[in-house]
Amino acid sequence: MSLLNHSLGTLAREIPGATRVFHHYRLDYCCGGNALLSEALAERGLDTAEVIARLEALPARNGNDTDWSGAGNADLIDHILARYHEVHRQQLTELIGLARRVEAVHADNPLCPEGLTVHLEEMRQELESHMQKEEQILFPMLRRGLFAPAQGPISVMRLEHDDHGQALARLLELTNHLALPADACASWQALYTGIEELQLDLMQHIHLENNLLFSPSRHQEVQHG
Template sequence: MNLTNLPLGQLARDIPGASAVLHRHKLDFCCHGDASLMAAATAKGLDPNAIASQLSALQARTDQATPEEQTSNEALIEHILTRFHDVHREQLPELIRLAQRVERVHSKHPRCPSGLGAHLENMQNELESHMQKEEQILFPMIARGITGMAAAPVSVMRNEHEDHGAALAEIHSLTFNLTLPEGACNTWRALYLGLTELENDLMEHIHLENNVLFHRVDGLLGGAQRG
């Protein structure tokens, strides 16, 4: 099988450890998981065959299904709620506090992430609204097997995931790609460390929903398979 022709989302879903490889190469397997490895790597000036070789090595290590594939919808939803929804609700208030402090204390520094606090507040509001819609509407539908009615909310959630991906990109723009200036204080260091953790968590969160949970709904509906 030529892995370069497969969608990023499918690779991340089906090959244990693939998400780490794709993330290392800054290939978006969560919000734009429909793109093939060939197209995504080529667009970034990367060698798709070299990346495919790395993924093939991972694939050769196991013939077993990934844990996500072995998990029921109910268990997967519970994992998403406890590992990601609850965690995001803890992460963002602290990151907002740290960002506001850095902006206040270091406002004259040329590398100050001006506007980051306000951006994170907006991101918190958008993410909270998104998670509530999943918790109150979509996830109960999926857990109860009401897949027909779940199709429209799934489409909305996927679109909102793209907005979250854009919000992560804006963090990089505001922070000079999360690059700390020389002699950065501990607050600044804690902020960028926390932002890195948020990015990793949110990407994995979106991946599990788009490429695993929602992918199952697509299959039950008999619609086009999405990566």
Template sequence: MTDFTVWKTAPFNAVIDHILQRYHHVHRAQLDELVPLAQKVAAVHADTFPAEVAELLAQMQSELLSHMMKEERVLFPMVGQGVGRGAAMPISVMMHEHDEHDKTIARLRELTNNFDIPAGACGSWTRLYRLAEEMVNDLTDHIYLENEVLFPRVLAS
């Protein structure tokens, strides 16, 4: 887990800029590579690779892109305008979606045996699990920063 101490007192616009640069842009790039890579591994290793991994990553990409767009177009501008508790409804929606992301992460960890690379896995399969684990760790930190640092501060302002 990343140390989020600096974000507990940073101005909201700095926290949001950090989220956009460190997480939103990174997640888009990660998923752009992960989804086709998972589809490739699923096709080549159909007899041994859990096909649901490719489906979950594609679902995660779709849901996360939608989620981030809502934050970027609705919630973050509201926070920037200083609406405070007026952002309670969109924050509630985002937190519910974070719970859904957590469920998807748990299923992905289960299917991949916590990203344990199987003996004899090819380079693509190895890359897939390493990148998926990195993305999941980033997403977990991203959710924590919003749920435990940014959102409570916004609602208290």
């Protein structure tokens, strides 16, 4: 079957490196993971042949790639906690400090991302609340294999993931899609590099939850760890 007839979430799950291709073309594979690749390309007006070629050119999975689709719930949750929850807390603390510095020093520059510090602070608050709900309520249920009773919390988490996706879109608006002035200082450069990393990490984080951990088919096939 053609890649075009697969959903973005499926391709992100099954093809190592696909998420970076999607990130490059600004295709939403986490919150919009149910959309078919053909639909997403048409909506964005992208060159189908070019994107397909990029996906087909990706190397096969190697020993350094982890296929989380076959992992038990406990292992996947442990990975999410260590690789994303703790990392997001560090990322946002650093980015808020950098944004505050850039906005204070470069307020007269027309490219200065005015309002970025406040937005990042709001993102930290919302994301911290979200992660705590997962850590204290949802993840313990999934560790015990209580998938049916977890449907309510999962629905809430999916809705909040959509909110996180909108917050990421707002980040790009505030930063003019991470466009730096030619004479950007080191702090400004570090800020935008960090925002790009946060965006990629948060999208991958949401992808693992929406398209793997929360998937009904997974809980029919994978024994909880």
